Amino acid sequence: MKKRKVHIRKIACVGIFIIGISFYSGTDEQNSVRLLTKAYAMDVTTNTTTNTTVNDATNSISNASWTITSGGNVSGAISINSGGTFTVSGGTISGAISMLDSTSRLTLTSNQAIGSLSGSGTVDLGSSTLSVGDNTFTTFSGTISGTNGNLIKTGSGQLALSGTNSYTGTTTVSGGSLVIYSAANLGTGALILGNGTKLGMAYGLGTTINNKITLTGGDAFFINNASIVTLSGTIEGPGNLWKEGSGTLTLTGASTSHTGNISVLEGTLAISSADNLGSGDLLIRNNACVDVSAAASIPNKIGIGAGVNSATLNNRADVTLSGVISGSGI
Secondary structure: OOOEEEEEEEEEOOEEEEEEEEEOOOOOOOOOEEEEOOOOOOEEOOOEEEOOEEOOOOEEEOOOEEEEOOOOEEOOOEEEOOOOEEEEOOOEEOOOEEEOOOOOEEEEOOOEEEOOEEEOOEEEOOOOEEEEOOOOEEEEOOEEEOOOOEEEEOOOOEEEEOOOOOOOOOEEEOOOEEEEOOHHHHOOOOEEEOOOOEEEEOOOOOEEEOOOEEEOOOEEEEEOOOOEEEEOOOEEEOOEEEEEOOOEEEEOOOOOOEOOOEEEOOOEEEEOOHHHHOOOOEEEOOOOEEEEOOOEEEOOOEEEOOOOOOOEEEEOOOEEEOOOEEOOOO
16 A cells, blocks of 8 residues: 655744654555654744753744743754844743844843844843853844843853943953943943953954953953053952053053953053052063153062063053062063
8 A cells, every 4th residue: 555644734822843754555564653843943923931941953033022931941042133022021042032123122031041143233131141152153132121130151162242232230251352432332331241251342443441341360362453442440359460462551540459360462551650560470471561651660570581671661651660670571
């Protein structure tokens, strides 16, 4: 007898399931049934609430709202298109989120961790924490808001922020790189840099960053090329700050609680007081320059790195170096 295949298409309230059912006749497969279930994708075009699991698919929202409540779990990528609103009031999301334009919106009422964030639109953190991180390089040009909302950059990739952001919680870089175009991209809260992380300024752009900066430990890198960046907030913590890039990094805050070292690998580090340096060592490498604009007595130990042809101290007033100067580059 011939095989007969019957395909059943079921439309569910939270998605489309495709189930193939094959009936077989004959002595070997008498009355047997084979079920093939597939992951499905949400294509939200009317207001929808989900409290179940949506697995491993690319999901989209267009001119409608999709709300994830307690018990909901979306692991696939999510595209928030024009007029789309994605609200997470419970459950979990973990995939990449892309936002098409200024009418795209992501709203959180619970802490979430996603793979990446890209595009434009509005992210409303509320008082929640959004962790963003994988190994990709993405740019988000939209706005991020939220009273006491926090942003955490995780993973080995790079996230670039170029929008005017008003969230008042902390910005933490615990993995990879965070690139900014101006201080307005960082919100108003403290900036926290972990070991091995990088904060970079977009090429050729300068700004003044007023946020307090905490270096939690190990080495954190600040990169600015062909620009002047001022850190006017205080720097604190035991971590080391490494200045990279050909631009000028100016420190104006009283960073007396910073106990880590400051290393100038390239370009110029500009200060006006010993308080700008904290209490750690000042290390100068690769022919870099330290510019002191006012009279100062600097007690910090100064180290000159190996292979340095010249380490420049440009003092525009009387400067006393009372610390030990050492290093194989002397």
